[in-house]
Amino acid sequence: MSVSTRSSQGAGCSAVIGAVKLPQTVANQYRVKVRVQRFGTNCGIFKLSVDWRNATAGGTGGQIFDVNPDGSVQGAPDNVLDGFGFGPGAGIIDATIHTYSKYDEEGEVALPSIPGKAVFALY
Secondary structure (H helix, E strand, C coil), X not given: CEEEEEEXXXXXXXXXXXXXXXXXXXXXXXXXXXXXXXXXXXXXXXXXXXXXXXCCCCCEEEEEEEECCCCCECCCHHHEEXXXXXXXXXXXXXXXXXXXXXXXXXEEEECCEECEEXXXXXX
């Protein structure tokens, strides 16, 4: 799986997010390595979500991450996203990358973007 997402982050800032699915190390889970290229000025922290749907078993889930102005993902060594939220189980997985300026209990504010999508199988 290789996916690209484009996002506009307000006055003078945008990003291109590339994601590659890494080989499985744990059954029924997946890992994604992201590369975030920032362009422009006034680039602050934004939210990156990786959402999934198991088309075989019907489950859904995902995880939200903060992306720093330098393109690094908070809490993700080497920008590898895995762990909690990345265990959809065996089956055909539909994954989508979205970007947000805000995503919390009070609501969410999506950034203008073209979401990246991928389909892959987990065993």
